[in-house]
Structure formats: C-alpha cells, structure tokens
Amino acid sequence: MNANHFITSATASASQIVESAPFRRVSLTAGLLYILTFVSIPTFALYGSAHDPNFIFGNGSDNAIIAGGLLEIVVALAGIATAIVLYPLLKKQNESMALGLVAARVLEAATIFVGVAFLLSLVTLHQSGAGKDALATSHALVALYDRIFLLGQSFIPAICDLLLGVLLYKSRLVPRALSIIGIAGALPLVAGYTATMFGYIDRFSPWAGLSAVPVAVFEISLGVYLIVKGFKPNSKIFMSSGYKKL
Numbered sequence: 001m002n003a004n005h006f007i008t009s010a011t012a013s014a015s016q017i018v019e020s021a022p023f024r025r026v027s028l029t030a031g032l033l034y035i036l037t038f039v040s041i042p043t044f045a046l047y048g049s050a051h052d053p054n055f056i057f058g059n060g061s062d063n064a065i066i067a068g069g070l071l072e073i074v075v076a077l078a079g080i081a082t083a084i085v086l087y088p089l090l091k092k093q094n095e096s097m098a099l100g101l102v103a104a105r106v107l108e109a110a111t112i113f114v115g116v117a118f119l120l121s122l123v124t125l126h127q128s129g130a131g132k133d134a135l136a137t138s139h140a141l142v143a144l145y146d147r148i149f150l151l152g153q154s155f156i157p158a159i160c161d162l163l164l165g166v167l168l169y170k171s172r173l174v175p176r177a178l179s180i181i182g183i184a185g186a187l188p189l190v191a192g193y194t195a196t197m198f199g200y201i202d203r204f205s206p207w208a209g210l211s212a213v214p215v216a217v218f219e220i221s222l223g224v225y226l227i228v229k230g231f232k233p234n235s236k237i238f239m240s241s242g243y244k245k246l
Contacts, residue, residue: 023089024230030085031226034219036078043068050119050145056130056138062123069116076109083160090164092237093171101163104156111152118145146203154193154212161215162186172235174225181221185214 046068049055083105090098122141125134165182168174192201192211201207 026085026089027226027230030082031223031228033078033082033085034223034226037075037082038216038220040068040071040075043071046071047119050122050142053139055122055142056126056134057132058126062126065119065123069120072112072116076112079105079112079160080109086164089173089231089237090167090171093167097163097167101160101167104160104163108152108156108160111148111156115145115148115152118142118148150193150196150203154189154196157215158186158189158193161189161218165218171237173231173237174222175232178218178221178225181214182218185218189215 046064048064049058049060050065052058080102083102087098087102090101118141122138125138125141130137161182165179165184165186169176169179169183188211192208195201195211196203196208
C-alpha cells in the first residue's frame, strides 16, 4: 500500500514537473525580454548632439545617433515580444485585455520606429551637407522626435503596464504586490505626460523623470522576478487547468 502510494505520488510529481517546464520557459523568455527593453537608456546621452540647434552645421560623427536608433529598434521589437510571449497565458484570464496588451505594444513599437526614422532623416541631412537651407527642417525633425517620444514612450507604456498589472493581479501569476506597482505606476506616468504636453514641466525635468520611476521599477522587477522565480504555480490560471503546486 505504501509502495503504491509512493509510486503514485512520484508519478504525479514527475508529470507536474514536465507540465510546468513550458511555463518556466515562457517566464524566463518574458523576463529576459523585459530586461532587454532597458537597453535604450543610453539614448539620452547618445542623442545629445541631435538636440544641438546647430547640429546640421557640425562636422561631428553621427555614429552615436545611429547606435541610439538601433537600440530603440531592439526595444520596440522586445516590447512586442513580451506581449506575444505572455498572451497564451494572459488570455486565459481575459482574452480581450490580453489582446489589448498586444495591440498597445505594437502601437508603442510603431511610434518608436517613426521616432527613429525622424532622427535617421536628420542624420541623412547632416551627412549630405545640407547646411543652413535645412536648418528649419532639422529643428522640425528633432521636435517631431521629442513629441512622438512622449506619446510612444510615456503615455502608451502606462496603458501597457496598466493592462498587464490588472491581468497579473487577477491571475496571480506573480505576487500581487508586484502587480499593484504596475497598476499604480501608470497613474504618475500619465500625469507626467499630461503635464509635459501642456508645458507645466519640461521633458528633461526631474519631475518628468520621477513620474517614470514606478513603471521602470515595475518592469525591471517583473523581469528579474520572472527570470529568478518564474510564475507562481498556485495561480488561478494553472489551478484551473489542473496544474497543482508541487
């Protein structure tokens, strides 16, 4: 009797380990992708020369701007990938919200691509030696980048993290405290975006930076948690599909 019980328990445990393996790969992949979305942080320094009013007249290298553009493209693709990787699990909680997260990430990536196109167009003008005839155009391209940056990397990420935070909170795939950071963090980011749009604060002011801190903390903490811990096996999604905590 005891031997049969031991064999049954061992078989069940082995089955659960095999079943949980795909979920561990998903959490590890999603975690790594979230960490990858932070590789564009150096662009604040790399794009410094582009914001020089006389950039179009200079003879300096454009490599820093091009490198920043490549980093932003990586971030855009990684952002889409995070939503796609998590979608099969999140749709079990709420398919409409999970699909909305994918759509929001795609829209966010689209704005990043457009912003990079503006700066690469500026580089093209600089390399062609357009001179003073292109001064107004160069200023317009930088202004367009700054505006679409606010939309694509301030407002839309708040929507993404609000959707993700709610889905994670309800599904309990990660600790609820972590989910709450994502939900609550969306509010100051939207407030900072709105204040910047109406000219109450500058895009590079400390207040604008502080408004983005909660969202940054949420995403990097989520990435680290998914890499180190993975999804909680006693979440509503796993329990409803027959997966039990080992």
